[in-house]
Amino acid sequence: MERIRFEFVIKAMENDPKTNVLCITSLEFEKHTYLIPEKLQPARLHEQVIKTQVYLKLKDTIHKRHDKRQVWIRVTPEIRGAYMDEDGNMQFKGYLLEECDIQKPAACISEEAMTEFFENFNACKKETGKSYNIKKLTEKFVLQKFNKKTSNVTQWLDIFEMECTRMSITEDSVKIEALRLFLEDSSLDWYSSMLIKYTLNSEWSTWKENFCETFADRGWSPVRYAILFKYRQGSLMEYALKKEKLLLEINKTMDSSTLIDLIATGLPNFIADKIDRCNIKETKDLFNNIRGLEHLANKKYLNNNAGNLGNKNKEKDSNYKPCRICEKENKGSRYHPESLCWFKNNSYNNKREHIRTVNNSELETELNEIDPKN
Structure with a gap:
C-alpha cells in the first residue's frame, strides 16, 4: 500500500505574525523528500489532505507555534491526482516540487582516532582538575569535621578518603590540602606541625599513618x-x-x-x-x-512526677506534728512549727496586758493608803 508522509508545522502567518497557521512544509514518498514552497504551505490549500481522518487527529494534537508532527496518509486516487502528474512527478497545484537531498551520517571514526581523542580528553581533565577550587569542592563532602568529640579516627579517615574518591580527588597533595578544611581544635595544630615537617608534596600515606597514631583513642x-x-x-x-x-x-x-x-x-x-x-x-x-x-514514656514521666509529689507530702506529714498552741486555743489541728504560730504571740501579748493591769491595781492601792499630807 502506497503512503505519503506529510510534515505539519504551526507557523506564524506571513501577513500577520501574531496569528498561527497550520502548514505542510514537506512530503516524503518512496524514500524521497520534497519541499513545498512557502506560499503553498497553509494546510487549508491542501483540500484532499484536510478531508482525511488523520488531519482531524492532528488538529487536536498540536496547538503551539513551532509544534511539529510527521504523519502517514494513504495514497488514494484523490491524493495521487493532487500531488502527482501523469508522468509520476511530484507536484502541487501545477508547481513541481523540489526534492531535498538528505545527508547520510558520516562514516564511523577509526579506532586510532577514538583512542587519540580519549587520551587528549583525559590529559585535559587532569590539567583542569589541578585548577579546582578546593574549598568549593570540599563543600560537597558528606563528612563532619574532626574534633575532640570524634571517637573513631580510623573510621573518620576512611570516610574522608571515600569522599575524595567520589569527588575525583586522587593526588596526594590535593588530599592533604583538603584535609585541613575538616580539622578543628588541636588537630589544626597537628596539621601545622606536619606541614612544617613534610610539606604538601609528601605522600598521603605518611599523613594518614601519623594522623591515626596521634589521635587514635586506645582506651575503653x-x-x-x-x-x-x-x-x-x-x-x-x-x-x-x-x-x-x-x-x-x-x-x-x-x-x-x-x-x-x-x-x-x-x-x-x-x-x-x-x-x-x-x-x-x-x-x-x-x-x-x-x-x-x-x-x-510520656505517661511514665507524668506518673513519676505525681509519685514524687506524693512522697514529698508524706515526708511533710511525718516531719510536722500538730501545733500544741493551736490545740490549746481550740483552733483545730494545724501543722506548722510552734515557733511560727500566730496564736503564740497573741497569747504572749494577752499575758503582758494582764500583768500590767495587776501591777496598776496594786500601785493604786498603795497610793491610797499613803497619807496625802505626806
Whole structure:
C-alpha cells in the first residue's frame, strides 16, 4: 500500500505574525523528500489532505507555534491526482516540487582516532582538575569535621578518603590540602606541625599513618559509654538514634542483630517488653516500634512526677506534728512549727496586758493608803 508522509508545522502567518497557521512544509514518498514552497504551505490549500481522518487527529494534537508532527496518509486516487502528474512527478497545484537531498551520517571514526581523542580528553581533565577550587569542592563532602568529640579516627579517615574518591580527588597533595578544611581544635595544630615537617608534596600515606597514631583513642571510654548509654527521659526516638550513632562510631561493621539488642537493652524494661524481638530484623523495624511507644514514656514521666509529689507530702506529714498552741486555743489541728504560730504571740501579748493591769491595781492601792499630807 502506497503512503505519503506529510510534515505539519504551526507557523506564524506571513501577513500577520501574531496569528498561527497550520502548514505542510514537506512530503516524503518512496524514500524521497520534497519541499513545498512557502506560499503553498497553509494546510487549508491542501483540500484532499484536510478531508482525511488523520488531519482531524492532528488538529487536536498540536496547538503551539513551532509544534511539529510527521504523519502517514494513504495514497488514494484523490491524493495521487493532487500531488502527482501523469508522468509520476511530484507536484502541487501545477508547481513541481523540489526534492531535498538528505545527508547520510558520516562514516564511523577509526579506532586510532577514538583512542587519540580519549587520551587528549583525559590529559585535559587532569590539567583542569589541578585548577579546582578546593574549598568549593570540599563543600560537597558528606563528612563532619574532626574534633575532640570524634571517637573513631580510623573510621573518620576512611570516610574522608571515600569522599575524595567520589569527588575525583586522587593526588596526594590535593588530599592533604583538603584535609585541613575538616580539622578543628588541636588537630589544626597537628596539621601545622606536619606541614612544617613534610610539606604538601609528601605522600598521603605518611599523613594518614601519623594522623591515626596521634589521635587514635586506645582506651575503653568511648566503647563503655556507647554500650552503657541508656534512656533517661525525653524522646525514645532521640535516644535510639543517638545510641545507634554511638555504636556505629566505635564499630561500623557491627551486625544488625547486635545493634538491635544493644539499643533495646538501653530502653526501660516496661517499654522493651512490649516489642516482639522475633519481628525485628533491621534497626528501622525497631525504630518503627519505638515510635509507636512514645506515649508510654510520656505517661511514665507524668506518673513519676505525681509519685514524687506524693512522697514529698508524706515526708511533710511525718516531719510536722500538730501545733500544741493551736490545740490549746481550740483552733483545730494545724501543722506548722510552734515557733511560727500566730496564736503564740497573741497569747504572749494577752499575758503582758494582764500583768500590767495587776501591777496598776496594786500601785493604786498603795497610793491610797499613803497619807496625802505626806
